[in-house]
Amino acid sequence: MMKKSLGAALAMLPLWAGAVLAAESKFNLQPPKSVIAQEIYSLHTIIMLICAVIFVGVFSVMFYSVFKHRKSLGYKAAHFHENTVVEVVWTIIPFLILMGMAYPATKTVIAMKDTSNPDLTIKATGYQWKWGYEYIKGDGDLAGVGDGIQLFSNLATPRDQIYDKNVVKSADYLLEVDTPLVVPVGKKVRILTTANDVIHAWWVPAFGVKQDAIPGFIRDTWFRADTTGTFRGQCAELCGKEHGFMPIVVKVVSVEEFKNWADQNKTKIAAAPAETLVDAAPAAPVQVAAAEPAKAGKVDGKKVYEGLCAACHATGAAGAPKTGDKAAWKPRVAQGADTLHQHAIKGIRAMPAKGGNPALSDAEVTAAVDHMVGQSK
Amino acid sequence: MEAVHGHADDHDHAHDHPSGLTRWLTTTNHKDIGTLYLWFSFAMFITGGLLAMGIRAELFQPGMQLWNPEFFNQLTTMHGLIMVFGAIMPAFVGFANWQIPMMIGASDMAFARMNNFSFWLLPPAAALLVVSFFVPGGATGAGWTLYAPLSVQQGMGMDLAIFAIHIMGASSIMGSINIITTILNMRAPGMTLMKMPLFVWTWLITAYLLIAVMPVLAGAVTMLLTDRHFDTHFFNAAGGGDPVLYQHVFWFFGHPEVYIMILPAFGIVSQVIPAFARKPLFGYSSMVYATASIAILSFIVWAHHMFTTGMPAAGQLFFMYATMLIAVPTGVKVFNWVATMWRGSMTFETPMLFAVGFIFVFTMGGFTGLILSVTPVDIQLQDTYYVVAHFHYVLVAGSLFAIFSGIYFWLPKWTGHMVDERLGKAHFWCSMIFFNLTFFVMHFLGLAGMPRRIPDYSTQFADFNAIASVGAFGFGLSQLIFLAAVIKCIRGGEKAPAKPWEGADSLEWTLPSPAPYHSFETPPVVK
Numbered sequence: 001m002m003k004k005s006l007g008a009a010l011a012m013l014p015l016w017a018g019a020v021l022a023a024e025s026k027f028n029l030q031p032p033k034s035v036i037a038q039e040i041y042s043l044h045t046i047i048m049l050i051c052a053v054i055f056v057g058v059f060s061v062m063f064y065s066v067f068k069h070r071k072s073l074g075y076k077a078a079h080f081h082e083n084t085v086v087e088v089v090w091t092i093i094p095f096l097i098l099m100g101m102a103y104p105a106t107k108t109v110i111a112m113k114d115t116s117n118p119d120l121t122i123k124a125t126g127y128q129w130k131w132g133y134e135y136i137k138g139d140g141d142l143a144g145v146g147d148g149i150q151l152f153s154n155l156a157t158p159r160d161q162i163y164d165k166n167v168v169k170s171a172d173y174l175l176e177v178d179t180p181l182v183v184p185v186g187k188k189v190r191i192l193t194t195a196n197d198v199i200h201a202w203w204v205p206a207f208g209v210k211q212d213a214i215p216g217f218i219r220d221t222w223f224r225a226d227t228t229g230t231f232r233g234q235c236a237e238l239c240g241k242e243h244g245f246m247p248i249v250v251k252v253v254s255v256e257e258f259k260n261w262a263d264q265n266k267t268k269i270a271a272a273p274a275e276t277l278v279d280a281a282p283a284a285p286v287q288v289a290a291a292e293p294a295k296a297g298k299v300d301g302k303k304v305y306e307g308l309c310a311a312c313h314a315t316g317a318a319g320a321p322k323t324g325d326k327a328a329w330k331p332r333v334a335q336g337a338d339t340l341h342q343h344a345i346k347g348i349r350a351m352p353a354k355g356g357n358p359a360l361s362d363a364e365v366t367a368a369v370d371h372m373v374g375q376s377k
Numbered sequence: 378m379e380a381v382h383g384h385a386d387d388h389d390h391a392h393d394h395p396s397g398l399t400r401w402l403t404t405t406n407h408k409d410i411g412t413l414y415l416w417f418s419f420a421m422f423i424t425g426g427l428l429a430m431g432i433r434a435e436l437f438q439p440g441m442q443l444w445n446p447e448f449f450n451q452l453t454t455m456h457g458l459i460m461v462f463g464a465i466m467p468a469f470v471g472f473a474n475w476q477i478p479m480m481i482g483a484s485d486m487a488f489a490r491m492n493n494f495s496f497w498l499l500p501p502a503a504a505l506l507v508v509s510f511f512v513p514g515g516a517t518g519a520g521w522t523l524y525a526p527l528s529v530q531q532g533m534g535m536d537l538a539i540f541a542i543h544i545m546g547a548s549s550i551m552g553s554i555n556i557i558t559t560i561l562n563m564r565a566p567g568m569t570l571m572k573m574p575l576f577v578w579t580w581l582i583t584a585y586l587l588i589a590v591m592p593v594l595a596g597a598v599t600m601l602l603t604d605r606h607f608d609t610h611f612f613n614a615a616g617g618g619d620p621v622l623y624q625h626v627f628w629f630f631g632h633p634e635v636y637i638m639i640l641p642a643f644g645i646v647s648q649v650i651p652a653f654a655r656k657p658l659f660g661y662s663s664m665v666y667a668t669a670s671i672a673i674l675s676f677i678v679w680a681h682h683m684f685t686t687g688m689p690a691a692g693q694l695f696f697m698y699a700t701m702l703i704a705v706p707t708g709v710k711v712f713n714w715v716a717t718m719w720r721g722s723m724t725f726e727t728p729m730l731f732a733v734g735f736i737f738v739f740t741m742g743g744f745t746g747l748i749l750s751v752t753p754v755d756i757q758l759q760d761t762y763y764v765v766a767h768f769h770y771v772l773v774a775g776s777l778f779a780i781f782s783g784i785y786f787w788l789p790k791w792t793g794h795m796v797d798e799r800l801g802k803a804h805f806w807c808s809m810i811f812f813n814l815t816f817f818v819m820h821f822l823g824l825a826g827m828p829r830r831i832p833d834y835s836t837q838f839a840d841f842n843a844i845a846s847v848g849a850f851g852f853g854l855s856q857l858i859f860l861a862a863v864i865k866c867i868r869g870g871e872k873a874p875a876k877p878w879e880g881a882d883s884l885e886w887t888l889p890s891p892a893p894y895h896s897f898e899t900p901p902v903v904k
Binding site: 098 | 439440441442445446447450513514518519520524526527529530531532533608613614615619620621654655656657658659660661662663685686687689690693694697698701702704705708709711712715716717718719720721722723724725733736737740741744747748751752753754756757759760761821824825826828830831832833834835836837840841880
């Protein structure tokens with residue numbers, strides 16, 4: 001650790017003007033907590049060091065020239081304008097330096113890609129705007145331990161901390177969730193990512209893991225946490241208006257604790273009546289350990305409306321009945337809520353099925369319709 | 378300039394030149410059109426700059442103060458689109474129009490009427506972008522990269538942006554055809570390709586890049602448009618499409634686009650440095666080859682913008698190696714500039730200050746680019762403020778500083794007056810200091826883990842964000858000095874000689890200042 005701190009500090013000294021004194025500073029990458037994060041950290045340090053040396057070299061020459069080779073000092077211009085040897089040398093040497101950089105980087109790339117033989121496989125699903133987790137499969141001594149547990153991670157920072165200047169912000173402002181992901185320490189955790197609506201990215205800097213979550217596709221990545229503790233990350237791919245408000249919190253616990261946690265949550269599953277999740281979550285619709293079970297399950301029709309429907313229904317584009325236009329809505333409301341829902345889900349006249357976003361669940365469309373009807377009565 | 382063309386060119390007697398607004402609407406003169414491009418670009422620069430001020434004002438402190446998150450996303454998106462397509466690219470086309478005919482000894486551009494059309498497409502496109510803020514749902518907030526499926530979700534502001542991109546693409550393609558034809562056919566006798574000024578070379582290569590990739594962008598956004606309205610499913614997995622396809626197509630355009638915005642900057646700096654070092658450019662032919670290499674490599678590195686999408690290891694490695702290779706020709710350029718300065722007899726008027734400043738800060742952006750080319754490091758830093766810092770180092774300190782350098786360098790030729798050096802130097806130092814204040818700290822933010830495109834952030838990032846915001850407002854205000862310097866120079870000032878810079882040697886300096894309306898009535902002979 002000591003050696004690394006020194007290396008990092010040395011690497012940055014010329015550029016960072018001595019501001020960096022230790023590896024665990026606000027001027028550098030977060031302290032790495034997995035092998036991969038450690039390798040990334042070292043790669044960054046080495047390359048910074050190389051860049052810093054070249055930087056100092058090139059700009060010493062340039063600034064020497066700037067201060068000495070001035071007309072005002074009576075310096076007479078030389079007339080050389082090419083030198084094949086020099087030009088070949090400064091093409092070849094950078095090339096060799098690059099090869100030197102590429103070698104360790106290649107090893108890390110291959111290690112990052114090796115998601116084989118995990119101890120625990122978890123699926124992370126990006127939603128606008130929260131993360132859903134499903135414990136798919138444990139292996140080895142974790143076989144069957146958490147299988148089937150599902151949970152949703154919502155931002156836990158209260159709204160007034162965000163919007164009211166006078167409310168004191170909590171220590172983990174915007175980086176706290178109601179239900180964190182729980183994983184055992186020292187075990188290889190494979191994360192499968194996918195998304196429900198748009199592209200998100202699952203990112204925990206301390207583990208050196210960032211993987212896009214792409215709707216309709218499954219990608220994977222992995223980490224093995226070195227120590228217990230709580231580690232925080234955020235969605236890293238712009239995913240709409242609440243993009244900044246869907247953090248990721250991973251709680252790393254001992255294997256023993258993890259087993260207990262899993263048992264508790266499994267007991268809850270058995271005890272609780274299967275609560276249907278409205279959010280188009282696939283099989284095993286059980287929600288676990290959520291502080292506010294209703295929160296994750298409830299669809300906000302207004303949100304759906306504003307995100308999609310408003311494009312036409314606020315303006316009357318393509319003959320859409322405008323929200324709030326009582327006359328236009330009256331005959332439609334008269335057809336009954338079910339008919340309206342079906343029309344919205346299947347599409348009618350100029351309106352495509354689900355308003356053109358097949359990623360929406362039926363429940364979301366229904367909620368949006370109810371919202372519009374509510375506004376137009 | 379009007380005074381000059383009024384009587385100096387009896388050669389052009391076939392038709393009258395209208396005056397006032399019609400002159401600018403109907404002009405087919407490369408200098409008028411160059412002027413239009415440059416003023417348009419400045420207007421967009423101010424517009425995009427105001428949006429940036431909106432971003433930095435919100436980010437000054439943690440918590441949501443000024444805007445709602447939707448509007449914040451619109452600000453970042455439109456800042457990017459307007460700066461890239463409205464400010465930087467048209468500025469370089471403005472330089473091309475003014476300078477290429479003068480530097481190759483031609484009288485005008487090859488296709489004069491098309492030249493007019495390619496400019497006048499831009500204001501409507503810009504209007505579409507600006508108006509999109511006021512349509513229901515507001516402007517698009519999908520980021521300037523317009524990634525599907527988020528962009529499919531957006532309101533009609535997105536459609537306006539798509540049409541704006543189509544129009545600007547058409548304008549760029551026409552501009553490029555014109556530039557290529559002019560350079561290849563209208564050079565003065567004796568000016569072989571390898572005798573062309575480097576600025577002309579960089580634009581020739583840039584124009585080919587534009588022709589190659591603007592249609593690709595048009596294709597990408599057209600597929601978006603049909604996905605949005607005609608139920609095609611190019612980017613929708615539920616209909617058999619793939620959201621990542623959009624990213625591949627976009628970045629196949631997007632990476633060459635990066636070089637479209639920097640190669641002409643290299644060209645400008647390669648004109649300025651020798652002029653003020655009073656020494657010929659070091660390694661002219663290696664500069665040409667380096668430019669061409671960068672252009673070719675730019676076509677095989679696009680997926681380094683997508684390392685986190687999850688491509689196979691072989692793909693990641695290929696794109697990492699190819700990206701690292703770009704450091705070689707870019708390094709050659711920097712070494713050549715330094716070697717040009719070495720044992721020169723330098724003076725530091727404003728154009729030279731900006732050119733040296735360019736080398737210094739652009740190189741930092743180059744180094745962070747090298748760091749980002751390393752896949753594992755990139756995966757950690759992708760979509761963080763580190764990337765924001767990186768591309769502002771190459772686009773602001775790179776492209777924009779080179780544009781400033783070029784403006785101060787050629788203004789005496791364009792207006793016939795010298796620039797007020799006091800204003801110019803103040804502009805340089807303010808820009809330099811505030812630029813670094815704004816963007817240097819963003820490296821730390823990115824390393825510490827602050828994602829980009831977020832309207833609010835965790836309190837640990839507060840200090841650096843406050844510094845960046847102060848810097849950004851300082852940088853914005855500094856540009857008023859630039860405006861003052863340019864207006865002052867247009868309205869009067871010390872009379873400029875034909876060759877105001879001792880070491881300048883390309884053909885435009887053989888013309889009187891201000892340059893006559895038609896540059897070379899008789900082609901000069903180049904030995």
